[in-house]
Amino acid sequence: MEIKIVKQILEWNEDVSRQVTEELDKNRVCLINVMGSPGAGKTSLITELINRLRDSYSIGVIEGDIAGQIDADRIATMGIPAVQLQTDGACHIEAMSIQNILPMFDLESLDVIFVENIGNLVCPAEFNIGEDLRISLLSVPEGDDKVEKYPLMFETTDALVINKYDMIKYFNFDENRVISRENEANPDAPVFRVSTVTGEGLDGLTGWIRERISNKIGK
């Protein structure tokens, strides 16, 4: 006997992701999902963006890690509400985890929540978490072949950020290879070259994010 089912395998995640989006829409909060390898500079990028955006917006952070709470502590010392999400070994964040964490924030007073996803170029890309914006980070020392090797991460993102750009002279990193591949796979995503150490490129990126936030929350 054949039984037709036709159901999305990750349907529950998609359902919860939509609920998270609804909850955030209601409270006019913009959720930004930051993804990239371990060591690409996700936490540093988030802290730099907070410094540039905190005068205009009220910001919260969800720090995803497999264990520990080093990153949440680092954000909390800036006076920004931060919640550490420990995934206990899981390689990605699911929408359900975000849904469980949202009540820990005062959503009515927040404008923006950054989610630092697990350091991984594979699995996080498969799971929508109710985000308004996906930012994928690639750092120069990781190599110029990553867009080709981890296509889903770079195909589904809203922006590609090349970090540690100040190091480019020390590495054999062909940025044209990265950018032309990204333009081919994901022509709508802008590419930003930044360094969280020297600050180069961060104003351009901040301006773009600011525009996206204001499109969503109207300020």
Added chain:
Amino acid sequence: MHELVIVEGILDAVLPEVKKHNVKKVISIKLKIGELSGVIPECIDYYFDIASKGTLAEGAKIVVEKVPVSISCRDCGYNGEIPRRSYRCPECGSRNIRIESGREYFIDSVEAE
């Protein structure tokens, strides 16, 4: 690495459905997975054997049908498959294309007795 989550998703979808049909045993589960998704069929098999123990689906075979990437071209009107990861119209070279299939990620049907 998250294939276990996928397997749980498959079982959550399949088991209530087959119970409705009063089946004795699930023989196979057919999945349709687009070339653009990152699922590894071998990992699904591995976790499925573990997670399905003691359920109606124990011992069932997972059959994966890969769905190739196909597009329609907004410039020349081409409709059809493209080689993996090329993202251009194979007829006119345009990048102004719409992906019509290749992102599938679903359970199609179950064979049971």
